[in-house]
Amino acid sequence: GENVEQHPSTLSVQEGDSAVIKCTYSDSASNYFPWYKQELGKRPQLIIDIRSNVGEKKDQRIAVTLNKTAKHFSLHITETQPEDSAVYFCAQGNRDDKIIFGKGTRLHILP
């Protein structure tokens, strides 16, 4: 079936450095790729999304890139800060109106 593979499952970076999380997907007809952030004990919240007609989107320190040919997309966080510590989920919107989530990446920002 359709799935989204997310790597790594855990990531530790020094404060101020960059973090990159990668996802691959199987459904070539997908055209919507959101990223959600879930802080400890909180609900997931959308932080950025990208549609298939663009290759990159930025919002301050966060960016997402999409490679439709290779069927992968990535989240880039620059100048990481303590408040970036959280679990990040990539997701894929498929033709059956399902949002399929990756298994998540736990990001630790080290002081």
Added chain:
Amino acid sequence: EAQVTQNPRYLITVTGKKLTVTCSQNMNHEYMSWYRQDPGLGLRQIYYSMNVEVTDKGDVPEGYKVSRKEKRNFPLILESPSPNQTSLYFCASSYLGRAATGELFFGEGSRLTVL
């Protein structure tokens, strides 16, 4: 305030005792969905609904039922809960009828323990 409200937030129950987790949204969203979150497994979709009286199975529907009689409400029913349904449950809604292209707004979650 725009929100998705789930109740109860925490529940401990016993095997076989029917329970319902309610979900209500005040944003006039067409799309609503239930997810369960388990360590290492991410968010897995249980059921979703694209409009009133329209429901579809997600990836893990076994042991669950839903109904969508009103646009704002989407209750999750566990007819005979079992310990493997111990999990954190999230309800979510989206303003687009086709949620595969729009932001999901999540409730605060309901932590269910089945003994």
